[in-house]
Amino acid sequence: MYAQESKSDDTFTVVLDAGHGGKDSGNRGNQYYEKHIALNVTLKIGAILKKNSDINIIYTRKSDVFIPLNKRADIANTSKADLFVSIHCDAHNSNAYGAGTFVLGLHENDRNFRIAQKENSVIFLEEDYEKNYDGFDPNNPESVISLVLMQETYLDQSIQAANTIQQSFVRNLKRKNRTVKQAGFLVLRNTYMPSVLVELGFLTNKIEGAYLNSKKGQTEMSQAIAKAIVAYKNQLQFDLQEDVIFEDNSVKSAEESTTSGYVFRVQISASKTAVEPKSFNFKGLSPIKRVKTGSLYKYFLGNASSYEQAKNLQKRAIEKGYNGSFVVAFEGEEIVPLNKALKRN
Ligand SMILES: [Zn+2]
Structure with a gap:
């Protein structure tokens, strides 16, 4: 609905958000740089999607610069995007591995809270973070509950997009399926569109870290994500047609x-x-x-x-x-x- 209201043509706008950047390196598992891997994968996704003439691509960053989290949402909202995809890599002090895709929601468990906490703590590198995030405290699990209500309008579609990406990892790349989960990611809070956050895998895992830092790994992961974005766009356009029919009928008989x-x-x-x-x-x-x-x-x-x-x-x-x-x-x-x-x- 919103996609058709905001644009006269059928262009689908996706915002590709490479996590971290500049003074914020992201996690440094096995000495790799999350910020570099996230940017490489993000730019590759964009390069693949560019071949589709009906997809418009917006980047929150295209180089190694620091962008506050709320700025990323602003970019997405200003562009009236249809989908927001934030790219990250995970870290853990175990041998954990596998790709995971998240939507905004209540943390289902402590593990999900820790992942969100890590990604949210980058606001401590921002000036005025207390003011910009209404006193949000990344270290307090309770502080996140108020985030949830903001994105709920798009929850169904966010889950649909996340599922499509996650299935693409599993089917195309045989990555370990860590399934779609909900957690309180601050970067997803203020976007007014379906929004997902991808954790490509764990830099702390020896094998997965090396894979994600390699050209092969980055190419494969970006291909899988690009494929999923196209599939989601196609699903969405189909759903919109159905929606319109349903609404017309209900208005008439109201x-x-x-x-x-x-x-x-x-x-x-x-x-x-x-x-x-x-x-x-x-x-x-x-x-x-x-x-x-x-x-x-x-x-x-x-x-x-x-x-x-x-x-x-x-x-x-x-x-x-x-x-x-x-x-x-x-x-x-x-x-x-x-x-x-x-x-x-
Ligand atoms: Zn990250």
């Missing part, structure tokens, strides 16, 4: 309105980890209902007997910052097409 036997609720967010459906977790909104569908928990506001009431609830949700919220019809515990609920009168 006039006819209400019902019996159906309840209307407003879907305000979704997450991969279960958040308690308490009003304090949802900016004071209540009642909140949580429904698990597939691997996602979805959160619904209200319990309205008419579509009009639900629209008012949606307005309230949007006022609270849930910009992506939309009305959903329930028949009992089942979600049913909105058209069906609106027509039956």
Whole structure:
């Protein structure tokens, strides 16, 4: 939807964000430089994607310079990008190896928190970081929860993009699958588009570190990521067509309105980890209902007997910052097409 609103043609804009740079080397596992590997891979991804005339590529950096995290999000937002991909390498004091792809969310475990903590701590190299990040403290796990609500509108699509990248690593390169995870990465907080962070692998692992530092490794990893970005773009364009059809129908029948036997609720967010459906977790909104569908928990506001009431609830949700919220019809515990609920009168 936003992709079509913001551009007249079908150009897909991707922001490629090479992690770290300049005075921030990133991790130095086995004496390698995360910042150099991230930049090499990022530039290679861009070079491959450039062959697609309908893909527009924006870089947050193209050389060895320091860029604050919030500046990276600004670049992405200004360019009205359709996807933000941040490239990093991991480090650990074990022999851990494998590629992982992350989306913004609650840390599912301590391990994910540590990865985000490491990447977030680069703000200590920035002047005014206290001011620029509203007192965010990378070392406090609690400090990250407020990050989660910002990206939730794009969570489904971020997970879809992350899955596509992760599958590409596993299928094309036989990399160990560390699966898609959620964690509180600050660089993903302020982007208004689907956003993922890729940890290419562990520089601290002897074999994987050497691979990622090699030309062969960097070429292969960038090919896998570029392939995935193209695949995601194609999926997205297909989804958008479906979306448009669905919305047209629902608008038409909205006039006819209400019902019996159906309840209307407003879907305000979704997450991969279960958040308690308490009003304090949802900016004071209540009642909140949580429904698990597939691997996602979805959160619904209200319990309205008419579509009009639900629209008012949606307005309230949007006022609270849930910009992506939309009305959903329930028949009992089942979600049913909105058209069906609106027509039956
Ligand atoms: Zn990093």
